[in-house]
Amino acid sequence: MKRRVLIGVVLGVPLAALTAAAILFAFAYVAPARVPDTVIRIALPSRTGQIGLPKVEGPADASRPLVVIDAGHGGHDPGASGLRGEREKMITLSLALALRDALLADGRVRVALTRDGDRFLALEERSGIAQRLKADLFVSIHADASESPDATGATVYTLSDRGSDALADSVARRENKADTVNGVELGGKSDAVTAILVSLSQREMRERSKAFAALVLREGEGKVRFHTDPDREAAFVVLKSLDLPSALIEAGYISSPNDASALGNAGWRKGFAASVASAIEIYLARTTVAPAVP
Numbered sequence: 031m032k033r034r035v036l037i038g039v040v041l042g043v044p045l046a047a048l049t050a051a052a053i054l055f056a057f058a059y060v061a062p063a064r065v066p067d068t069v070i071r072i073a074l075p076s077r078t079g080q081i082g083l084p085k086v087e088g089p090a091d092a093s094r095p096l097v098v099i100d101a102g103h104g105g106h107d108p109g110a111s112g113l114r115g116e117r118e119k120m121i122t123l124s125l126a127l128a129l130r131d132a133l134l135a136d137g138r139v140r141v142a143l144t145r146d147g148d149r150f151l152a153l154e155e156r157s158g159i160a161q162r163l164k165a166d167l168f169v170s171i172h173a174d175a176s177e178s179p180d181a182t183g184a185t186v187y188t189l190s191d192r193g194s195d196a197l198a199d200s201v202a203r204r205e206n207k208a209d210t211v212n213g214v215e216l217g218g219k220s221d222a223v224t225a226i227l228v229s230l231s232q233r234e235m236r237e238r239s240k241a242f243a244a245l246v247l248r249e250g251e252g253k254v255r256f257h258t259d260p261d262r263e264a265a266f267v268v269l270k271s272l273d274l275p276s277a278l279i280e281a282g283y284i285s286s287p288n289d290a291s292a293l294g295n296a297g298w299r300k301g302f303a304a305s306v307a308s309a310i311e312i313y314l315a316r317t318t319v320a321p322a323v324p
Contacts, residue, residue, distance in 0.1 A: 080158075080162070081151070081155055081159075083142075083159060083162060083163060084142045084143055084144065084145075084146070084159065085142065086140050086141070086142045086163065087130070087134055087140065087141050087142065088133070088134055088137065088139060088140035088141050089137060089138075089139075089140060092140075094138070094139055094140050095139050095140065095166040095167070095314040095318040096139065096140040096141070096142065096163060096164070096165045096166055096167075097133065097139055097140070097141055097142075097165060097166065097167045097168075097169060097310055097314065098141075098142045098143075098144060098159060098160035098163060098165040098167070098168050098169070099126045099129055099130055099141065099142070099143050099144070099169050099171065100126070100143075100144040100145075100156045100157075100160075100168065100169065100170040100171065100268065101119075101122040101123040101125070101126035101127075101143065101144065101145055101171055102118065102119070102122040102170055102171060102172040102173075102278075103118050103119035103122060103172075104119045104122075104123070104145050104147075104148055104149050104150050104151060105119075105148060105149045105150025105151075106150055107119065107150055109122070109172070109173070110173060110174070110175035110284045110285065111175075111284070112284040112285065112290040113285070113287060113290065114287075114290065116284055116290050116293070116294060118172065118173045118175075118284055119148065120148070121173050121281075121284065121293045121294070122171045122172055122173060122281075123145070123146075123147075123148070124296075124299055125171045125281055125293075125299055125302065125303065126143055126145075126146075126171050127143075127146070128296075128299045128300055128302070128303035129169075129171070129302075129303040129306055129307060130143060131303070132300070132303040132304050132306075132307035133307045133310065133311070136307065136311060138311050138314075138315075139310065139311060139314055142159070142160075142163055142165070144156045144159050144160075153267040153268050154267065156170065156268050157267075157268045157269070157270070157274065157276065160274055160276075161273060161274060165274060166274075166275075166314055166317070166318055167242065167274070167275055167276070167310060167313065167314060168268075168269075168274050168275070168276040168277075169276070169277055169278075169279065169306070169310065170266075170268050170269070170276070170277070170278040170279070171278075171279050171281060172278060172279070172280050172281070173280060173281055173282055173283070173284040173289075173293055174280040174282065174283045174284065174285075175283060175284050175285040176283055176285050176286075177285075178285075179285065179286055179287070180286075181257075181283050181285065181286060182255065182257065182282065182283050182286045182288060182289050183255050183256045183257030183258065183260065183282065183283070183289070184250070184254050184255065184256050184257060184260060184279065184280060184281050184282055184302075185256070185257045185259070185260045185261075185262055185279075185280045186243040186246050186247060186260060186261060186262070186277055186278070186279050186280075187243075187262050187263065187264050187266060187269070187277065187278040187279075187280070188236065188239040188240050188243050188262075188263055188269065188276070188277055188278075189235075189236055189239060189263065189264075189265065189266065189269040189270060189276065190263035190264055190265050235273070235274065235275055235276070238275035238317065239269070239275045239276055239277055241275075241313065242275055242277050242309065242310075242313045243261060243277050244261070245309035245312055245313050246277065246279065246305075246306060246309040247260055247261060248309070249305045249306070249308040249309040249312070250302075250305040250306070250309070253301055253302075253304070253305045254301070254302055254305055255282075255292075264278075266278050275317075279306065281293060281302060
């Protein structure tokens with residue numbers, strides 16, 4: 031037994047050496063890689079850089095309130111699909127453009143779109159555009175989907191207050207007390223004070239968002255068919271802003287043949303846009319009243 035082990039060890043050394051020599055020999059005689067005739071270099075944007083801001087349309091008066099309209103999904107993210115091949119990303123874009131046109135026709139507020147074509151935006155980029163533009167309101171438009179074909183009607187979502195403490199903590203850590211929240215400077219504040227300020231800002235924005243959602247339901251009554259439970263709350267990423275009242279409108283169920291037909295109809299979209307535009311204008315008139323001249 032011992033003799034066999036010794037032989038194995040002694041023979042193992044030259045075997046390993048031969049294997050290594052064979053690998054080196056193979057690499058030495060591999061055919062050289064073909065050098066391409068042409069090299070095209072494409073400069074990719076930095077992953078840490080910010081995307082460009084969209085143009086602001088409407089009155090030239092910069093004191094007019096600004097609403098940012100977000101068409102959900104886009105690019106390689108098609109969103110939900112209808113029974114006849116409808117794609118949410120195209121429906122939401124059509125609705126966003128219709129809403130923009132309705133607001134511009136009235137001429138009371140300024141408008142910006144997060145996207146006016148079929149392109150992809152990360153969730154944080156969408157609300158980030160509104161924050162960078164210092165918008166007064168952020169409205170994200172989607173089309174719902176359900177496994178049940180009986181699910182129909184529009185719904186309006188605002189940010190749920192569930193898990194608000196965790197959100198407040200994460201925001202406080204991210205900002206590192208070197209930024210502002212709802213116009214209040216956080217620099218130099220203690221962790222406890224920062225958490226309180228963040229919590230208060232959350233509460234205020236949630237109340238403003240719910241006030242806008244109520245107006246969407248009121249102005250759409252008799253014009254837009256709403257779901258039986260149209261006023262809802264959820265922890266959507268695009269709504270998690272401490273400085274900006276926000277709402278997400280599911281215009282209908284793309285999975286419902288009736289809703290999908292309406293969503294694809296230009297006349298229906300125009301009526302939907304008119305009612306939402308009315309809600310936006312009323313909300314902004316109430317919350318952005320210019321100070322009286324003495």
